[in-house]
Amino acid sequence: MEVKSGPLADLRVVEMGQLIAGPFCGQLLADFGADVVKIEQPGIGDPMREWGREKAHGKTLWWPLIARNKKSVTCNLRVPEGQAIVRELIAKADILIENFRPGTMERWGLGYEELSAINPRLIMVRVSGYGQTGPYSQRAGYGAIGEAMGGLRYVIGDPSTPPSRAGIAIGDTLAAMHAAFGAVMAVNARHRTGRGQVVDSAIYEAVLNFMESIVIEYDKTGYIRERTGPILPNISPSNVYPTADDQQILIGANQDTVFKRLAKAMGQAELGDDPRYATHGARGQHQQELDEIIARWTATVNATELLDLLEESGVPSGRIYRAPEMLEDAHFKARNAIVRLMHPEFGEVAMQNVAPRLSDTPGSVRHCGPELGQHTEEILTGELGYSAEKIATLRTAGIV
Template sequence: MTQHETQPSTPLSDIKVLELGQLIAGPYCGQVLADFGAQVIKVEPPGKGDAMRQWGAADRGTGEPLWWNVIGRNKQSITLDLRQARGQELLRELASDADVIIENFRPGTMERWGLGYDVLSQANPGLVMVRVTGFGQDGPYASRAGFASVCEAMGGLRYLSGYPDRPPVRVGISLGDTLAGLHAALGTMMALHQRERTGRGQVVDSSIFESVLAMMESLVPEYARAGKIRERSGSFLKGIAPSNAYPARDGRDVIIGANQDTVFRRLCQAMGQPTLADHPNYATHRARGEHQQVIDELVAAWTRQHDAQQVVDILAEAGVPAGLVYRAPDMLEDPHFQAREAIIEVPDHHGKPLPMQNVFPRLSTSPGSVRHVGPALGEHTEAILTGWLGLGTDDLDALRDNHVI
């Protein structure tokens, strides 16, 4: 499905954002804002630009990395060397006309460049500065380099990921970075809303480890008050049954979640064993948790009698949550993905349709949209510096000669 050329007005179309961050966490915040209409100007170092331009698998036809097309989508790109005094000066001028500035350097970097919030907010009191780091802007670990892998471990996620008889594993994506980017985007919207009341901006401090910690449910109070430390349990959650991956006749796995009393009863009926729901070992949530292994064996014995899609169809009819484990090909072929336009096709720089995830969440009257893939490095430098700052051709030539842009 191709994205419509004509889109309704978007909720952030009046917001100007300068994105200084690189890699994933800061730029994902920028992606979210850009998806909902903000003018996001990505400021990149001259030469190679953001390292994300080189990450991920390459297009079979062109050899160009593909990930940049997603995380850079809907943004404009300018080059600016922030290590030079002239580059810093230009950034201060741009920031005086911006609503939001996103950065994910180590704490203190912006201050060393003369670009701290105390400086930028003097000329623009309404500016919102979004700072994304591994460990936050203060505290004893603030100056440490913080990639998602390390911060996911500190936030508690890694300890719970995997099987109890093996070392912790990671999810196959940089989840901590994305969570920090989402929290940064949420904080941006809160700060902008507060600005409507006060006229003043503020600093949004989004750390990766705390963004992961925020997702850890009752992990901390369970230890503090019940002495319980959650442990790795593999494909299920201890005490939650049946809720697991179950093998089908055709070799595929089916995810089934039937741990609620009424849902478990419907599962038993679908399995042709309705009396199981009344057995004292399985009749309540706590009882099922205590007999988790036996229940999983009973469910697996039934799923092995059917192909995976048959299991899903039977349980969908019975009102039991169940689904297949999807890969990218399954997503592209699935009729529900297609009906929802969950994946859209966006023309790449060569005019070829490139499938990627749509914009979420969906707004009924002012939805976000994907307007174009990630821009070429410095594609909008001239337009932004002339349009925002009124620089002329001679000014731009001098900046190029001095490698500022």
């Protein structure tokens, strides 16, 4: 039997979401000890069981990560019998996560009014593209749309090209992080009030929340941030620079004192006192020419030698990592940033560890994502008191 640990070990979570936004919220809570029971469609399961470009044995390598530490129970939410089972589970739950289109849960008789009548302490976490209210709430809203509407897509990429996308589903994961944060806040509020509440996490608002000062800048000055490739306007030097051995090194020396150290490391200490580069504002005005000066210098030094010199000089710098570099990096290893655990089919697999780190009640990765319906019988018999005969009947009818 799995030993419960972590700061959320006293919480039962029912996860009814699918794809990324809901399930990543569930993953975050499960990583810190919450007992997460994932509800999946019988015979089909979460589409994340099939997603992902690279596969092993014809099966996705994304599922073991996003469903880690969870239990899987199959239940057909579209029929009254399945909805009745879910109500029994929710009656004993602390948190319910769902990321269906707004109105879906209500059509199934599983809206917050119905569920809070069964369990007044229930916290219902709802993740959607546009939120539960407003004129767009009923629209289909994927993460990519939220990224565009929240302002992120417009500022990603090179100014000479149309807006780009990040190489990950950032809108979904940001909404999931806000949802998890909201769930924990609601649990804390429940300690005082004794009541649950709804956590409404909209993808476009989660993205908007990360967009720094773009709104106030426009509101007060009319300034609109544009795509700027690898730099931020007026933040200099902070860019990717070439090396003699055809590597790319990121250097961030935009603070006055740090730039002086960089200039000294370059053998051009006079740049630190040059009126064109001595202050943050001046460097911003001469950003392009300063980048060209630095690039001419870095192009004469091999990457390893360059990084050693910059480290000795106290100048923030680093390589641009991919998975191979992460797996070999000494700092990743020392902090156990990537963990390895056994998967029943794939053998040993590597995945990112839990973050953030808590000194007294840390989270942990206890197991990979479960097989479809792996815990159905355990939950229905052990917690709800269903007999083996009843479960068999439900299976035959396609309800579990």
